[in-house]
Amino acid sequence: MSGAWEIKGVRPLGGDPTTLYVEGGELVGERPAGAQSIDADGLIALPGLVDLHTHLREPGREDAETVATGTLAAALGGFTAVHAMANTDPVADVAGVVEQVWRLGEEAGHCEVRPVGAVTVGLAGKQLAELGAMADSAARVRVFSDDGKCVHDPLLMRRALEYVKAFDGVVAQHAQDPRLTENAQMNEGEWSGVLGLAGWPAVAEEAIIARDCLLAAHVGSRVHFCHVSTAGSVELVRWAKSKGWDVTAEVTPHHLFLTDDLVASYDPVFKVNPPLRTEADVTALREALADGTIDAVATDHAPHPLEDKETEWAAAAFGMTGLETALSVVAAAMVDTGLLDWAGVADRMSVRPAQIGRLPRHGQPLEPGSTANLVLVDPDVRWTVDPRITASRSRNTPFAGRELPARVIATFLRGRPTVLDGKPA
Amino acid sequence: MNRHLLSAADLSRDDALLVLDTAAEMDVALAGRSIKKLPTLRGRTVVNLFFEDSTRTRTSFEVAAKRLSADVINFAAKGSSVSKGESLKDTALTLEAMGSDGVVIRHSASGAPHRLAHWIRGSVVNAGDGTHEHPTQALLDAYTIRRRTGRVEGLNIAIVGDVLHSRVARSNVLLLSTLGAEVTVVAPPTLLPVGVHSWPCAVSYDLDAVLPKSDAVMMLRVQHERMTGGFFPTVREYSRRYGLDAIRMASLPEDSIVMHPGPMNRGVEIAAEVADSVRSTIVEQVANGVSVRMAVLYLLLGGAMDGAAE
Amino acid sequence: MAAAPGSNRPVTGDPSIARPVLDATDLARALTRISHEIVERNHGAQDVIVLGIPTRGVALARRLATLVGEIDGIQVPVGALDTTMYRDDLRLRGVRALEPTDIPAGGVDGKTVVLVDDVLFSGRTIRAALDALSDQGRPRAVQLAVLIDRGHRELPIRADYVGKNLPTSLTETVHVQLEEYDENDAVLLGPADLGRRTPPPARGEAAR
Numbered sequence: 001m002s003g004a005w006e007i008k009g010v011r012p013l014g015g016d017p018t019t020l021y022v023e024g025g026e027l028v029g030e031r032p033a034g035a036q037s038i039d040a041d042g043l044i045a046l047p048g049l050v051d052l053h054t055h056l057r058e059p060g061r062e063d064a065e066t067v068a069t070g071t072l073a074a075a076l077g078g079f080t081a082v083h084a085m086a087n088t089d090p091v092a093d094v095a096g097v098v099e100q101v102w103r104l105g106e107e108a109g110h111c112e113v114r115p116v117g118a119v120t121v122g123l124a125g126k127q128l129a130e131l132g133a134m135a136d137s138a139a140r141v142r143v144f145s146d147d148g149k150c151v152h153d154p155l156l157m158r159r160a161l162e163y164v165k166a167f168d169g170v171v172a173q174h175a176q177d178p179r180l181t182e183n184a185q186m187n188e189g190e191w192s193g194v195l196g197l198a199g200w201p202a203v204a205e206e207a208i209i210a211r212d213c214l215l216a217a218h219v220g221s222r223v224h225f226c227h228v229s230t231a232g233s234v235e236l237v238r239w240a241k242s243k244g245w246d247v248t249a250e251v252t253p254h255h256l257f258l259t260d261d262l263v264a265s266y267d268p269v270f271k272v273n274p275p276l277r278t279e280a281d282v283t284a285l286r287e288a289l290a291d292g293t294i295d296a297v298a299t300d301h302a303p304h305p306l307e308d309k310e311t312e313w314a315a316a317a318f319g320m321t322g323l324e325t326a327l328s329v330v331a332a333a334m335v336d337t338g339l340l341d342w343a344g345v346a347d348r349m350s351v352r353p354a355q356i357g358r359l360p361r362h363g364q365p366l367e368p369g370s371t372a373n374l375v376l377v378d379p380d381v382r383w384t385v386d387p388r389i390t391a392s393r394s395r396n397t398p399f400a401g402r403e404l405p406a407r408v409i410a411t412f413l414r415g416r417p418t419v420l421d422g423k424p425a
Numbered sequence: 426m427n428r429h430l431l432s433a434a435d436l437s438r439d440d441a442l443l444v445l446d447t448a449a450e451m452d453v454a455l456a457g458r459s460i461k462k463l464p465t466l467r468g469r470t471v472v473n474l475f476f477e478d479s480t481r482t483r484t485s486f487e488v489a490a491k492r493l494s495a496d497v498i499n500f501a502a503k504g505s506s507v508s509k510g511e512s513l514k515d516t517a518l519t520l521e522a523m524g525s526d527g528v529v530i531r532h533s534a535s536g537a538p539h540r541l542a543h544w545i546r547g548s549v550v551n552a553g554d555g556t557h558e559h560p561t562q563a564l565l566d567a568y569t570i571r572r573r574t575g576r577v578e579g580l581n582i583a584i585v586g587d588v589l590h591s592r593v594a595r596s597n598v599l600l601l602s603t604l605g606a607e608v609t610v611v612a613p614p615t616l617l618p619v620g621v622h623s624w625p626c627a628v629s630y631d632l633d634a635v636l637p638k639s640d641a642v643m644m645l646r647v648q649h650e651r652m653t654g655g656f657f658p659t660v661r662e663y664s665r666r667y668g669l670d671a672i673r674m675a676s677l678p679e680d681s682i683v684m685h686p687g688p689m690n691r692g693v694e695i696a697a698e699v700a701d702s703v704r705s706t707i708v709e710q711v712a713n714g715v716s717v718r719m720a721v722l723y724l725l726l727g728g729a730m731d732g733a734a735e
Numbered sequence: 736m737a738a739a740p741g742s743n744r745p746v747t748g749d750p751s752i753a754r755p756v757l758d759a760t761d762l763a764r765a766l767t768r769i770s771h772e773i774v775e776r777n778h779g780a781q782d783v784i785v786l787g788i789p790t791r792g793v794a795l796a797r798r799l800a801t802l803v804g805e806i807d808g809i810q811v812p813v814g815a816l817d818t819t820m821y822r823d824d825l826r827l828r829g830v831r832a833l834e835p836t837d838i839p840a841g842g843v844d845g846k847t848v849v850l851v852d853d854v855l856f857s858g859r860t861i862r863a864a865l866d867a868l869s870d871q872g873r874p875r876a877v878q879l880a881v882l883i884d885r886g887h888r889e890l891p892i893r894a895d896y897v898g899k900n901l902p903t904s905l906t907e908t909v910h911v912q913l914e915e916y917d918e919n920d921a922v923l924l925g926p927a928d929l930g931r932r933t934p935p936p937a938r939g940e941a942a943r
Contacts, residue, residue: 185535193618196535196557196595201619266536267543310514312534314555443832450833454820457842460870465820493820723820728830 048080060089268316586645753925
């Protein structure tokens with residue numbers, strides 16, 4: 001049912017042109033009989049992208065996004081797997097909810113949905129959720145996060161880090177000291193002072209990262225940091241890695257590209273948690289992604305309906321969409337600047353996130369025997385982001401009107417195209 | 426000048442001087458007249474859109490608009506607890522449909538006037554937004570300083586108190602520096618924003634060191650919620666270190682003036698005998714507010730509304 | 736509003752290709768005659784106050800007040816009356832800067848007010864001045880003195896004292912130059928403002 005494909009003239013990881021063959025959901029060495037042919041001259045093949053951080057909003061906020069719309073947006077953005085964050089309503093803190101989300105993903109069929117389980121019941125930070133039950137469920141949860149909220153209690157965090165070792169899980173920490181960020185609206189710095197918006201200091205993120213690195217080292221667990229946004233966070237992760245601790249980190253496309261001066265418009269499309277930071281932070285994040293200190297790009301795709309964004313700044317919801325622009329933003333921030341080549345993009349957007357999320361069938365080499373999860377990218381086309389044209393149910397992209405490089409032409413999920421000619425297949 | 430007055434930063438030096446000069450002409454035009462009314466804005470509609478209670482500012486704008494013969498609608502959108510900003514947009518669209526030419530907005534959220542300006546065609550005047558700005562207050566303060574001392578340029582002006590949360594301080598630092606004054610903000614370090622050193626002003630933690638060279642001292646109100654917010658140990662300690670009492674006032678140069686945007690906490694940031702002294706401009710500030718707001722309304726609404734400004 | 740004109744408003748059009756209508760001597764003679772007419776008409780200058788309409792009307796008012804005072808041997812109160820906020824064409828163009836209004840001590844109540852302007856054209860400025868004046872009080876009488884009456888009235892208004900009647904075409908421009916603002920005293924008649932891209936200002940006592 002997945003069909004047979006011949007992808008001609010494609011450049012795997014941006015290398016020399018060749019032909020890839022797909023049959024039975026895998027990459028194969030020879031042209032399968034009856035293969036449909038795709039002229040991929042000039043296109044680059046990457047392993048299907050893996051997002052460690054996606055808000056699909058279902059169940060609970062289907063007005064913002066559903067599993068079906070969110071995963072279609074993901075496929076159009078070149079993703080073959082997304083990790084659906086737990087802050088739904090009801091919260092994904094029991095096996096029933098994660099299985100429901102996983103099943104909705106299977107039914108939609110646009111990409112693999114790996115639910116993230118909540119660390120604590122109701123994201124309340126008081127009591128561990130049934131992490132083992134979620135790990136053992138059909139959804140096979142391996143990443144646990146209270147994203148949106150920080151697991152602030154150090155003892156609870158220690159227990160979570162320890163407990164998930166039993167099933168090779170990882171806690172993905174949303175590093176934000178709650179007291180230092182009460183009512184915080186934007187990065188604390190020159191702009192917050194000028195704009196009269198309550199500041200969100202870098203130290204609120206860095207203090208938690210430092211603490212959790214030490215905790216993870218102490219109990220011999222791995223820990224993952226969601227959306228690191230400051231130069232100081234980068235330094236801490238670099239320090240922890242230099243100690244040989246099992247620490248990983250992700251950065252969002254928007255933190256690689258946008259800065260806090262955009263808030264001067266008071267347009268809440270730029271309101272996000274963690275907040276947009278300074279030029280110096282952007283530079284540090286790019287360098288860290290290039291040298292591998294930051295392991296992965298994760299979108300933190302956070303769709304919101306119009307009425308939650310067309311407001312005064314303080315009343316608006318935090319978050320930006322990102323699935324359909326992620327690869328292009330990374331191309332602009334990292335490839336066009338010479339910081340990463342396409343092999344590097346594949347590593348940071350597919351190979352390493354698949355390892356962190358324990359997804360064996362993703363992020364594989366583009367060679368016979370691998371599962372045919374792959375994406376074809378036109379690196380030379382430039383396009384202008386139009387928020388009205390989106391598969392996501394929401395339009396809150398901060399890149400509206402910007403011209404970006406590179407476009408996803410086709411996405412294959414287990415040998416079956418989910419996107420062809422840049423459109424849903 | 427821009428179509429809107431959202432921030433004191435919108436005003437160039439020439440713009441600011443034009444507002445002050447126009448306010449002076451407004452004063453002269455109405456001085457000693459029995460009919461305190463000009464026909465200038467006849468047929469224009471000005472909406473006072475106040476999401477926060479502020480009788481003093483709303484009344485000042487209302488009197489200003491009425492003296493220029495504008496129709497005034499007071500839209501008391503009370504509810505700083507409006508959690509969904511949707512209502513701000515809906516309100517904006519309602520005002521638009523009613524044909525308002527100008528909207529004077531007071532809102533608890535910084536930047537709310539900027540959003541409003543995005544949604545409506547008429548002019549928007551920021552009458553105080555959250556902890557951001559209050560540009561007409563700065564204009565009336567500059568006007569008051571100029572009337573008392575004859576100039577703003579070259580004066581040393583101290584702004585004392587909760588700079589972190591003060592829209593009055595932000596607008597005054599911008600405007601007074603644009604007009605050539607040397608501004609110093611004075612506050613405990615907890616009440617200064619991170620990044621204040623990039624502002625066009627000097628920064629001091631020591632009121633006693635600043636007063637002897639200050640031509641004007643602007644005392645900021647200490648909001649009640651700050652008194653318990655851990656920004657300083659006790660109100661008494663704040664008052665002792667940053668309050669202006671008669672003894673401190675005596676260290677001011679002879680012709681210095683003492684200002685306060687009101688409403689005052691007598692005995693906290695300003696002692697009663699200071700507030701009532703001859704140096705105090707507090708009552709004049711209120712009167713000057715009307716003239717300055719007339720000037721702003723005239724300059725924003727008095728000409729063609731299609732942006733065909735010269 | 737940054738570009739709103741101040742009292743140093745440039746003379747529009749190009750006076751260098753304009754034709755002289757009055758030279759300095761003619762202008763002085765016209766003012767002298769008007770001052771005599773004011774004294775004669777009012778049986779002296781008691782209770783007369785002279786109010787100029789900015790910009791050039793104010794300078795003419797000062798000269799007239801001095802001349803009238805010399806004739807009658809008294810000090811004639813003189814001031815300025817800005818009409819900007821009373822104009823009927825405020826909305827037709829960008830906002831204008833205000834000019835000073837200066838009502839002499841004692842006010843206008845019961846006085847004979849002589850309004851002075853440089854050029855009488857449509858009459859709209861004088862209409863605005865009458866409204867502005869009535870908000871200042873209730874004069875016993877209001878009279879109008881102009882240096883040039885160029886015709887083309889749009890309102891039922893006429894001058895009581897005219898320096899010179901100057902038939903003009905609507906496409907022509909009258910330039911009044913006074914020492915107080917310009918290099919010398921002169922009145923020039925020029926062609927339309929060839930160099931202007933925007934419509935000529937309805938105000939513009941200096942050029943109309």
